[in-house]
Amino acid sequence: MAGANRKLKEQEVQILNKRFETVSAAIVSHYAGVTVEKMTAFRGKLREHGIELKVIKNTLATRAIKGTDLAELESLFKGPTALAYTDEDPIALAKALKDFAGEEEKFVVQGGVLRGKVLERDDVISLANVPSREVLLGRLVGSLQSPYAGMVHGLSGILRKLVFALDAVRREKEKQG
Numbered sequence: 076m077a078g079a080n081r082k083l084k085e086q087e088v089q090i091l092n093k094r095f096e097t098v099s100a101a102i103v104s105h106y107a108g109v110t111v112e113k114m115t116a117f118r119g120k121l122r123e124h125g126i127e128l129k130v131i132k133n134t135l136a137t138r139a140i141k142g143t144d145l146a147e148l149e150s151l152f153k154g155p156t157a158l159a160y161t162d163e164d165p166i167a168l169a170k171a172l173k174d175f176a177g178e179e180e181k182f183v184v185q186g187g188v189l190r191g192k193v194l195e196r197d198d199v200i201s202l203a204n205v206p207s208r209e210v211l212l213g214r215l216v217g218s219l220q221s222p223y224a225g226m227v228h229g230l231s232g233i234l235r236k237l238v239f240a241l242d243a244v245r246r247e248k249e250k251q252g
Contacts, residue, residue: 084135091131091139098144100165102172102187102199103151103158106130109181114157117175125163126171131156144191151185165189166205173203 095101106114118128131139133152140146145160161168169187176182187194194202206214 088135088138091129091135092141092143095140095143095145095160097162098160099162100168100187100189101145101148101158101160102168102194103148103156103185104172104176105154105183105185106157107155107181109179113179121159121171124161124167124171126159126161126168128157128159131158145188147188147191147193148186156185164208166202166207169199169203169205170207173200 114128114130121128129136133154133156136152136156136158137149140148148158159168159172172182172184176184184196184199186196187199189202205211
Protein backbone atom coordinates (compact mmCIF):
# COMPACT_ATOMS: atom_id res chain seq x y z
CA MET A 76 0.00 0.00 0.00
CA ALA A 77 2.88 2.38 0.74
CA GLY A 78 4.16 2.01 -2.84
CA ALA A 79 0.77 3.03 -4.28
CA ASN A 80 0.70 6.12 -2.05
CA ARG A 81 4.21 7.04 -3.19
CA LYS A 82 3.22 6.71 -6.86
CA LEU A 83 0.21 8.96 -6.29
CA LYS A 84 2.46 11.58 -4.69
CA GLU A 85 4.95 11.34 -7.55
CA GLN A 86 2.13 11.82 -10.07
CA GLU A 87 0.84 14.82 -8.12
CA VAL A 88 4.33 16.36 -8.08
CA GLN A 89 4.66 15.86 -11.86
CA ILE A 90 1.23 17.39 -12.52
CA LEU A 91 2.00 20.38 -10.29
CA ASN A 92 5.45 20.82 -11.81
CA LYS A 93 3.92 20.99 -15.31
CA ARG A 94 1.33 23.47 -14.07
CA PHE A 95 3.93 25.65 -12.34
CA GLU A 96 5.99 25.95 -15.55
CA THR A 97 3.37 28.30 -17.03
CA VAL A 98 2.62 30.36 -13.92
CA SER A 99 3.44 34.08 -14.21
CA ALA A 100 3.01 34.92 -10.52
CA ALA A 101 2.77 33.00 -7.25
CA ILE A 102 2.49 33.99 -3.60
CA VAL A 103 3.17 31.85 -0.54
CA SER A 104 1.11 32.43 2.60
CA HIS A 105 0.78 30.81 6.01
CA TYR A 106 -2.75 30.04 7.09
CA ALA A 107 -2.50 28.39 10.54
CA GLY A 108 -5.74 29.00 12.44
CA VAL A 109 -7.92 29.97 9.46
CA THR A 110 -11.08 27.86 9.35
CA VAL A 111 -11.76 25.45 6.52
CA GLU A 112 -14.98 27.31 5.69
CA LYS A 113 -13.16 30.62 5.26
CA MET A 114 -10.42 29.05 3.15
CA THR A 115 -13.02 27.31 0.95
CA ALA A 116 -14.97 30.55 0.44
CA PHE A 117 -11.73 32.39 -0.30
CA ARG A 118 -10.73 29.73 -2.85
CA GLY A 119 -14.05 30.23 -4.64
CA LYS A 120 -13.49 34.01 -4.85
CA LEU A 121 -10.01 33.46 -6.22
CA ARG A 122 -11.23 31.10 -8.95
CA GLU A 123 -13.50 33.87 -10.26
CA HIS A 124 -10.34 35.88 -11.02
CA GLY A 125 -8.38 33.01 -12.59
CA ILE A 126 -6.35 32.39 -9.43
CA GLU A 127 -5.70 28.98 -7.93
CA LEU A 128 -4.92 28.33 -4.27
CA LYS A 129 -3.31 25.06 -3.20
CA VAL A 130 -2.71 23.84 0.30
CA ILE A 131 0.02 21.32 -0.30
CA LYS A 132 2.52 19.48 1.86
CA ASN A 133 5.79 21.38 1.98
CA THR A 134 7.89 18.43 0.79
CA LEU A 135 5.63 17.90 -2.23
CA ALA A 136 5.61 21.63 -2.96
CA THR A 137 9.40 21.93 -2.88
CA ARG A 138 9.67 18.99 -5.28
CA ALA A 139 6.98 20.39 -7.58
CA ILE A 140 8.59 23.83 -7.91
CA LYS A 141 12.02 22.50 -8.90
CA GLY A 142 12.99 23.61 -12.38
CA THR A 143 10.36 26.36 -12.52
CA ASP A 144 10.36 30.10 -11.81
CA LEU A 145 8.84 29.25 -8.43
CA ALA A 146 11.98 27.41 -7.25
CA GLU A 147 13.07 30.59 -5.45
CA LEU A 148 10.15 30.16 -3.03
CA GLU A 149 11.53 26.97 -1.47
CA SER A 150 12.68 28.68 1.73
CA LEU A 151 9.11 29.90 2.41
CA PHE A 152 7.63 26.40 2.62
CA LYS A 153 7.69 25.98 6.39
CA GLY A 154 4.61 25.39 8.52
CA PRO A 155 1.03 25.37 7.18
CA THR A 156 1.57 26.85 3.72
CA ALA A 157 -0.80 27.86 0.95
CA LEU A 158 0.40 28.61 -2.56
CA ALA A 159 -1.70 30.94 -4.72
CA TYR A 160 -0.79 31.32 -8.38
CA THR A 161 -2.07 32.66 -11.68
CA ASP A 162 -1.27 32.88 -15.38
CA GLU A 163 -3.36 36.01 -15.77
CA ASP A 164 -3.31 39.14 -13.59
CA PRO A 165 -0.58 39.19 -10.91
CA ILE A 166 -1.99 42.41 -9.45
CA ALA A 167 -5.37 40.76 -8.87
CA LEU A 168 -3.55 37.90 -7.12
CA ALA A 169 -1.64 40.24 -4.82
CA LYS A 170 -4.76 42.34 -4.07
CA ALA A 171 -6.88 39.30 -3.25
CA LEU A 172 -4.31 37.89 -0.83
CA LYS A 173 -3.63 41.26 0.77
CA ASP A 174 -7.36 41.85 1.26
CA PHE A 175 -7.90 38.40 2.76
CA ALA A 176 -4.90 38.87 5.07
CA GLY A 177 -6.48 42.16 6.20
CA GLU A 178 -9.75 40.38 7.03
CA GLU A 179 -8.14 37.28 8.52
CA GLU A 180 -5.18 38.11 10.76
CA LYS A 181 -4.07 34.46 10.91
CA PHE A 182 -3.51 34.47 7.14
CA VAL A 183 -0.02 35.89 6.57
CA VAL A 184 1.55 36.63 3.17
CA GLN A 185 5.17 35.44 3.16
CA GLY A 186 6.47 36.37 -0.29
CA GLY A 187 6.19 35.47 -3.93
CA VAL A 188 7.53 35.37 -7.44
CA LEU A 189 6.56 37.55 -10.40
CA ARG A 190 7.85 36.34 -13.78
CA GLY A 191 10.93 34.80 -12.16
CA LYS A 192 11.66 37.77 -9.88
CA VAL A 193 11.47 37.10 -6.14
CA LEU A 194 9.08 39.31 -4.19
CA GLU A 195 9.46 39.92 -0.48
CA ARG A 196 6.33 40.43 1.63
CA ASP A 197 6.54 44.23 1.22
CA ASP A 198 6.91 43.84 -2.56
CA VAL A 199 3.70 41.80 -2.66
CA ILE A 200 1.90 44.55 -0.69
CA SER A 201 3.27 47.19 -3.08
CA LEU A 202 2.08 45.14 -6.04
CA ALA A 203 -1.36 44.92 -4.45
CA ASN A 204 -1.49 48.72 -4.20
CA VAL A 205 -0.98 49.19 -7.96
CA PRO A 206 -4.25 50.32 -9.56
CA SER A 207 -6.11 47.75 -11.64
CA ARG A 208 -5.50 47.38 -15.36
CA GLU A 209 -8.79 49.13 -16.15
CA VAL A 210 -7.90 52.14 -13.98
CA LEU A 211 -4.45 52.39 -15.57
CA LEU A 212 -5.95 52.20 -19.07
CA GLY A 213 -8.48 54.88 -18.12
CA ARG A 214 -5.68 57.14 -16.94
CA LEU A 215 -3.76 56.52 -20.15
CA VAL A 216 -6.78 57.39 -22.30
CA GLY A 217 -7.37 60.52 -20.24
CA SER A 218 -3.78 61.66 -20.62
CA LEU A 219 -3.85 60.96 -24.36
CA GLN A 220 -7.13 62.82 -24.70
CA SER A 221 -6.22 65.92 -22.68
CA PRO A 222 -3.94 67.66 -25.26
CA TYR A 223 -6.61 67.30 -27.93
CA ALA A 224 -9.33 68.53 -25.56
CA GLY A 225 -7.16 71.56 -24.73
CA MET A 226 -6.60 72.29 -28.40
CA VAL A 227 -10.34 72.04 -29.16
CA HIS A 228 -11.12 74.34 -26.23
CA GLY A 229 -8.51 76.87 -27.42
CA LEU A 230 -9.80 76.84 -30.98
CA SER A 231 -13.39 77.20 -29.84
CA GLY A 232 -12.38 80.27 -27.85
CA ILE A 233 -10.94 81.87 -30.98
CA LEU A 234 -14.11 81.11 -32.92
CA ARG A 235 -16.26 82.48 -30.09
CA LYS A 236 -14.29 85.76 -30.11
CA LEU A 237 -14.69 85.98 -33.88
CA VAL A 238 -18.45 85.50 -33.56
CA PHE A 239 -18.64 88.18 -30.83
CA ALA A 240 -16.58 90.58 -33.00
CA LEU A 241 -18.79 90.00 -36.03
CA ASP A 242 -21.89 90.47 -33.87
CA ALA A 243 -20.50 93.76 -32.54
CA VAL A 244 -19.80 94.94 -36.10
CA ARG A 245 -23.37 93.99 -37.12
CA ARG A 246 -24.83 95.93 -34.18
CA GLU A 247 -22.72 99.00 -35.05
CA LYS A 248 -23.95 98.87 -38.64
CA GLU A 249 -27.57 98.56 -37.48
CA LYS A 250 -27.15 101.65 -35.29
CA GLN A 251 -25.69 103.67 -38.17
CA GLY A 252 -28.12 102.85 -40.72
